[in-house]
Amino acid sequence: MAEPASVAAESLAGSRARAARTVLGQVVLPGEELLLPEQEDAEGPGGAVERPLSLNARACSRVRVVCGPGLRRCGDRLLVTKCGRLRHKEPGSGSGGGVYWVDSQQKRYVPVKGDHVIGIVTAKSGDIFKVDVGGSEPASLSYLSFEGATKRNRPNVQVGDLIYGQFVVANKDMEPEMVCIDSCGRANGMGVIGQDGLLFKVTLGLIRKLLAPDCEIIQEVGKLYPLEIVFGMNGRIWVKAKTIQQTLILANILEACEHMTSDQRKQIFSRLAES
């Protein structure tokens, strides 16, 4: 039967690896394999190309490419594990092939070392607070990890308080640990978040968009009302304005930002500025 043979040929053709450079900016699906730049020559028309062995001490031509979220190393290729757009960032200086990653839309947060997040204190056991950060496990926060905290001078943290901190330990095998001081021992904006205000949840993609260097949304929101805002990389935003009504308006705008185009957003802002 001719069909199985032709089916086999097509299926193999579909799964041939593509060069990462040609796929930049396009949507990639889990299961696709990507070739890194220096391998493209080897994978050329002939398939297995014979190279003359060089006997002089030439520097290795391999570049170091960093494999970001959504990609896994599979032999000497990259395997895509999440659906999204493939992005690449050139290295700032020096050697290296830059970073490749997949820009995917997700709601669930997975703790990553160095991320600043907003957590809610859920329990106080001995010297450690258990903080819910939206991941699979609550993170632990020691009472000494606040600015100016000593054994005699304990920080004033109650169950239910909001904490803005960063992860110092976050990997798949251990319980995540967070602190509210930076490496110099200063708070730098971290710690217990004050009274009032509103905490709400958005997708992780929106947070990254809002925290990008020239985000118009934040500039426009700042012109509307004076406000205090805290972004957590775990998808949580805390916002506080002078009155409750203004706070709710800001929360609704930020939640709706994800689905609006920039024109619709400008319309809404101009309408609010008038009223």
Add this chain to the structure above:
Amino acid sequence: MEEETHTDAKIRAENGTGSSPRGPGRSLRHFACEQNLLSRPDGSASFLQGDTSVLAGVYGPAEVKVSKEIFNKATLEVILRPKIGLPGVAEKSRERLIRNTCEAVVLGTLHPRTSITVVPQVVSDAGSLLACCLNAACMALVDAGVPMRALFCGVACALDSDGTLVLDPTSKQEKEARAVLTFALDSVERKLLMSSTKGLYSDTELQQYLAAAQAASRHVFRFYRESLQRRYSKS
């Protein structure tokens, strides 16, 4: 955000011309898929095949009970909810099939001691239910951002009394068939991940049906790709 993609996924047998939408038995029914429709789960998708419709939600990687945790990989749970009544033994057996398929594809080692829960809810059943559940589960896992090593799809086929193969059978065709087979295939090399069969068929017939299912899965994967490209093109 709702993203709807409708595609007419049809394949024709070499010699059939068939003017009606369901030609000489080798065409798949009309597909539709919608992602991110539920606000609570981390990922959700609704998959329609003709009149069969399944809505799947995925929660994870989330907390897991200490009794169920596995030290080096994620605990995958599937809870299949029938349209009416309480879940029974048939649902339990389908849950196991879906779970085995998902476990082969999800990279559980990246999230040890967590749980990933897939909850397919049957909205309407008009044949090929297991295949539709598998497709909805795959789309929901992609929507939730669970790391996977490949995509998978479900293809059902029925063999009627005169030996002709019908892909994506309706409930009437399933009842009158002498064998009903459901295959789960992965997207990288169209390998077989799971098969669930009922009825009477021979060895060679099994190979033929598997080949036909592999050919049909091309269309399903192309539909997945179009649907996901459409979703990301809006952002």
